[in-house]
Amino acid sequence: MKKIKNIIIVLFFLLTAQLSAQIKLASYWTGPNMPTDLASELAKLDLMIIDYENFAPERRAVLKQIKSIKPEIVFLLYSNPMEIWENDFNSRPMANLLKNHLDPAWQLKDWQGNNVKFWPNMIMMNLSSTCPKINQLSYGEYYSSWLINILNDSLVDGYFMDNGSVNISWLNPRIDIDADKQADSAHKIDRFWREGIISFLKKIKEAKGEDFIIVTNKGTRDLFFINNGVMFEKFPNDYLGDDQANGWYQSFENARRAGKYTIFQLNYPELEFGIASSLLLDNVYVALGHNLMIPESFIWDTGKAIANFYKEKGVYYRQYEKGKVMVHPEKKIGKFIKN
Secondary structure: OHHHHHHHHHHHHHHHHHOOOOOEEEEEEOOOOOOHHHHHHHOOOOEEEEEHHHHOOOOOHHHHHHHHHOOOOEEEEEEOOOEEEOOOOOOOHHHHHHHOOOOHHHEOEEOOOOEOOOOOOEEEEOOOOOOOOEOOEOHHHHHHHHHHHHHOOOOOOEEEEOOOOOOOOOOOOOEOOOOOOOOOOHHHHHHHHHHHHHHHHHHHHHHHOOOOEEEEEOOOOOOOOOOOOEEEOOOOOOOOOOOHHHHHHHHHHHHHHOOOOEEEEEOHHHHHHHHHHHOOOOOEEEEEOOOOOOOHHHOOOOOOEOOOOEEEOOEEEEEEOOEEEEEEOOOOEEEEEEO
């Protein structure tokens, strides 16, 4: 009997040892330059999403320095394949070069031949499976080939795809997805867009291997079969199917099912709420805005998690070595209560 008790105690400690969620810090670095004097500060992070311009041979020294300080930090190379910059920028030589090699036939148009617009000063590209082929390549095929060359950098651990959505009809109901000068139905637009997105990501997986990390921006479940996590931009999101508590319940449920590299991008007014929400799970990193780091005053010393989250009277809790995380979704309250 004593032996059985000892086995149970050992198993309990083995199980609780795996519950090691603490605040996982990330940075959403979409700027084309990274100051060298920030290397030691950035090395405090656990994961970085980094604009591909920073991996240019003349700029990657700071990334190499960060990796030398903290070898286990995860670098996800950022790109936005859905759009290209309209103009050239001195700070973005790689983007300039890419833009000048893209055929206008690959731009996303409406039925009247006008460019479909999403973000100011950017041109939307046709990532669908019906994008016209130039020199036997669609835009997605050309872009994935160009991107894989950058992803081959030894510092890169994975790829972060911005606008990782499998539908696009919401943007403009008159999109000509197959370039036949006819407006297409929402069903047709989204079917071909989905096919194109999946094909694009599969090409990266095939080139880089199954262990290569892929994270997509948008907290939907559509790409869970191929990605290793998603980012919730401005967590919580209210466009995922359920807007209760500003979408917190749906966002949390999606995050709970997502891969181990899931990210909550937070806003200052809801920083505590977002961090506390992340601590209910084991797979979530937290980031703040663009090119920023979460202030040290918000990095709580929780110790390791010693149980999974539980819900009591509409409030979520999780016990840690040094206290308890509390989240009230309806009131947007989240905090760490010390023992």
